[in-house]
Amino acid sequence: MSYAMQLLDSYPRTFSLDASLLASTIDALNDCAQACTADADDDLSEQDVAEMVKCIRLCLDCADICTTTAAVTSRRTDYDADVTRPLLDACIAACKSCAAECDLHAMMHAHCGVCTEACRRCQRACQDLLATIA
Amino acid sequence: MSYAMQLLDSYPRTFSLDASLLASTIDALNDCAQACTADADDDLSEQDVAEMVKCIRLCLDCADICTTTAAVTSRRTDYDADVTRPLLDACIAACKSCAAECDLHAMMHAHCGVCTEACRRCQRACQDLLATIA
Amino acid sequence: MSYAMQLLDSYPRTFSLDASLLASTIDALNDCAQACTADADDDLSEQDVAEMVKCIRLCLDCADICTTTAAVTSRRTDYDADVTRPLLDACIAACKSCAAECDLHAMMHAHCGVCTEACRRCQRACQDLLATIA
Amino acid sequence: MSYAMQLLDSYPRTFSLDASLLASTIDALNDCAQACTADADDDLSEQDVAEMVKCIRLCLDCADICTTTAAVTSRRTDYDADVTRPLLDACIAACKSCAAECDLHAMMHAHCGVCTEACRRCQRACQDLLATIA
Numbered sequence: 128m129s130y131a132m133q134l135l136d137s138y139p140r141t142f143s144l145d146a147s148l149l150a151s152t153i154d155a156l157n158d159c160a161q162a163c164t165a166d167a168d169d170d171l172s173e174q175d176v177a178e179m180v181k182c183i184r185l186c187l188d189c190a191d192i193c194t195t196t197a198a199v200t201s202r203r204t205d206y207d208a209d210v211t212r213p214l215l216d217a218c219i220a221a222c223k224s225c226a227a228e229c230d231l232h233a234m235m236h237a238h239c240g241v242c243t244e245a246c247r248r249c250q251r252a253c254q255d256l257l258a259t260i261a
Numbered sequence: 262m263s264y265a266m267q268l269l270d271s272y273p274r275t276f277s278l279d280a281s282l283l284a285s286t287i288d289a290l291n292d293c294a295q296a297c298t299a300d301a302d303d304d305l306s307e308q309d310v311a312e313m314v315k316c317i318r319l320c321l322d323c324a325d326i327c328t329t330t331a332a333v334t335s336r337r338t339d340y341d342a343d344v345t346r347p348l349l350d351a352c353i354a355a356c357k358s359c360a361a362e363c364d365l366h367a368m369m370h371a372h373c374g375v376c377t378e379a380c381r382r383c384q385r386a387c388q389d390l391l392a393t394i395a
Numbered sequence: 396m397s398y399a400m401q402l403l404d405s406y407p408r409t410f411s412l413d414a415s416l417l418a419s420t421i422d423a424l425n426d427c428a429q430a431c432t433a434d435a436d437d438d439l440s441e442q443d444v445a446e447m448v449k450c451i452r453l454c455l456d457c458a459d460i461c462t463t464t465a466a467v468t469s470r471r472t473d474y475d476a477d478v479t480r481p482l483l484d485a486c487i488a489a490c491k492s493c494a495a496e497c498d499l500h501a502m503m504h505a506h507c508g509v510c511t512e513a514c515r516r517c518q519r520a521c522q523d524l525l526a527t528i529a
Numbered sequence: 530m531s532y533a534m535q536l537l538d539s540y541p542r543t544f545s546l547d548a549s550l551l552a553s554t555i556d557a558l559n560d561c562a563q564a565c566t567a568d569a570d571d572d573l574s575e576q577d578v579a580e581m582v583k584c585i586r587l588c589l590d591c592a593d594i595c596t597t598t599a600a601v602t603s604r605r606t607d608y609d610a611d612v613t614r615p616l617l618d619a620c621i622a623a624c625k626s627c628a629a630e631c632d633l634h635a636m637m638h639a640h641c642g643v644c645t646e647a648c649r650r651c652q653r654a655c656q657d658l659l660a661t662i663a
Contacts, residue, residue, distance in 0.1 A: 129426075129429075130426050130427075130429050130430040130433070130509065130513055131429055131433065133430075133509045134429075134430060134433035134434060134437060134506055134509055134510075135433070137437065137504070137505040137506035137509060138433075138436075138437055138440065138506070139437060139440045139441050139442075139504070139506075140440045153429065157425050157428075157429055158397075158398050160425075161397075161398050161399055161402075161421065161425055161465065161469065162398040162401075162402060164465075164466050164469050164470075165398070165399065165402035165403070165406075165469045165470075166402060167589075168406075168469060168470040168471060168472050168586070169402060169405065169406055169407060171472045171582050171585060171586060172406065172407045172408045172471070172472045172582075173407050174407075176578055176579050176582060177578050177579060180338060180339065180573050180574075180578060181338075181339040183573060183585075184336055184338050184339045184570070184573060185339070185341065185344075187332075187336065187569075187589075188332075188333050188336065188341070188344055190466075191329040191332050191333060192329055192333070192344070192348065194329070194462060195325045195326055195328070195329040197429065197432075198321075198322075198325050198432050198458075199322050199325060199326070201429065201432050201433045201436060202318055202321065202322065202432075202433075202436040203436060203440065204314060204315075204318050204436050204439045204440045205314065205315040205318045205319070207319065207322070207358050209354050209357075209358060210319075210322055210326075210351065210354045210355045210358055212354075213347055213350040213351035213354050214326065214351040214354075214355075216347040216350070216351070217344065217347035217348040217350070217351050220343050220344045220346075220347050220348075221344045221348075223343075224341050224343060224344055236405070236407070237405040238402055238405035238406070238407075241398065241401045241402055241405060242402075245398055263560075263563075264560045264563050264564040264567070264643065264647055265563055265567065267564075267643045268563075268564060268567035268568060268571060268640055268643055268644075269567070271571065271638070271639040271640035271643060272567075272570075272571055272574065272640070273571060273574045273575050273576075273638070273640075274574045287563065291559050291562075291563055292531075292532050293532075294559075295531075295532050295533055295536075295555065295559055295599065295603065296532040296535075296536060298599075298600050298603050298604075299532070299533065299536035299537070299540075299603045299604075300536060301455075302452070302540075302603060302604040302605060302606050303536060303539065303540055303541060303605075305448050305451060305452060305606045306448070306540065306541045306542045306605065306606045307541050308541075310444055310445050310448060311444050311445060314439050314440075314444060317439060317451075318436070318439060321435075321455075324600075328596060331563065331566075332566050332592075335563065335566050335567045335570060336566075336567075336570040337570060337571075337574065338570050338573045338574045370539070370541070371539040372536055372539035372540070372541075375532065375535045375536055375539060376536075379532055448606060448607065449606075449607040452604055452606050452607045453607070453609065453612075455600075455604065456600075456601050456604065456609070456612055459597045459600050459601060460597055460601070460612070460616065462597070463593045463594055463596070463597040466589075466590075466593050467590050467593060467594070470586055470589065470590065472582060472583075472586050473582065473583040473586045473587070475587065475590070475626050477622050477625075477626060478587075478590055478594070478619065478622045478623045478626055480622075481615055481618040481619035481622050482594065482616075482619040482622075482623075484615040484618070484619070485612065485615035485616040485618070485619050488611050488612045488614075488615050488616075489612045489616075491611075492609050492611060492612055
């Protein structure tokens with residue numbers, strides 16, 4: 128059981144969202160942030176770094192947005208749907224843009240393939256969570 | 262001239278946004294992140310901390326979202342409006358929720374008054390920037 | 396295999412550290428950041444929140460420091476031991492302080508027990524990594 | 530008066546550090562984080578991006594470490610010198626490495642000159658603050 132799930136399990140109040148859906152989304156967000164941070168660095172080490180500039184930029188954005196979305200969705204106390212909804216929209220957009228660019232490089236660079244997968248999994252998780260709070 | 266403005270001035274490519282509007286938005290985002298981080302801590306030190314829980318939570322969210330929005334809007338290379346737009350929406354929502362809650366405590370706690378002002382200034386700046394990229 | 400490990404596996408250059416030790420440290424850092432962010436929020440929801448103020452503060456610090464340490468240690472390109480070493484020192488100190496405080500509340504609050512464990516695991520991982528780069 | 534100073538001024542408890550030294554350090558940290566985030570992006574847009582890889586990497590590290598150090602030093606409640614001291618050490622090291630690398634490119638790229646200055650100012654501020662808490 129992930130720490131996200133363990134901590135939701137021991138949350139002292141009740142909350143309206145499905146705990147296991149929320150925990151798997153938080154895990155996907157943290158995984159995606161890690162994949163994007165590492166992929167941006169892998170790109171920097173490639174000989175064709177000039178071709179990887181857009182990929183680096185989108186990975187940096189996606190890492191920042193996923194980290195923030197993981198923190199905000201982890202907070203259950205006085206939860207504010209008006210903030211969570213557009214933040215999930217932003218995260219879905221960041222994952223989508225990042226996956227599309229990474230996928231272009233996945234044949235050449237295996238790390239971009241891994242990052243594509245992490246972004247797509249995170250995008251789906253955020254969409255599933257968003258569907259339950261709309 | 263702020264560092265945000267100096268760095269936009271020396272950006273090697275051209276970009277479509279108004280540089281001084283963008284720089285003042287980035288400055289307002291960084292200021293708001295700082296105000297929210299410090300206000301959450303000030304709240305933790307108040308004797309009526311139990312009354313300040315919602316304020317702390319919203320300040321933590323707003324700080325995280327403003328920090329990320331400052332980083333994403335600072336990046337000009339291969340700029341992606343599809344990510345920036347919903348992120349500004351999320352930031353506007355976070356500033357609005359945080360200001361509304363902080364304002365309730367501003368009479369009792371001067372630090373909440375300062376944070377209200379920082380959030381409102383940041384909200385307006387993000388709205389102005391968003392209006393130019395819609 | 397975690398994303399941290401997959402991305403280290405596909406890193407295009409060579410690097411001097413043991414990849415599996417590094418990957419498990421990065422995983423422990425991300426897990427600890429998540430546990431601390433969620434524990435701070437769990438604390439905010441407790442009826443005895445006034446007793447939990449120190450715990451909240453140390454969890455916020457530990458989350459921030461672990462997130463940053465995960466990002467910095469994930470970057471292999473032009474690695475700088477002079478930065479990594481004191482940062483690991485800071486992270487070890489943050490995990491130690493946070494675990495010590497959380498442990499005081501673990502009998503009353505199960506979430507503080509989970510966070511204690513995450514901090515101790517992260518502290519050990521950082522110490523093991525630091526031992527190989529001293 | 531910066532938001533950092535205004536919020537320290539309205540902090541509800543007493544604290545041992547000099548408020549104006551602390552506020553100017555927090556301001557220098559936030560300025561340096563902004564300069565490094567923007568400089569990394571400016572570097573990505575340069576035609577000689579392959580020569581800028583080390584600079585980008587160190588700017589990303591320095592931005593992350595400065596942002597975290599600003600947040601941790603902004604928290605006054607149950608302040609922990611054992612965490613703050615090594616974190617300031619790490620921040621001083623990051624600023625020093627980043628300034629040294631940026632300075633090599635300052636003749637070619639004006640943005641690297643701006644970032645060098647922000648890093649050096651931040652390094653001095655952190656050293657001055659550290660001297661008062663040793």
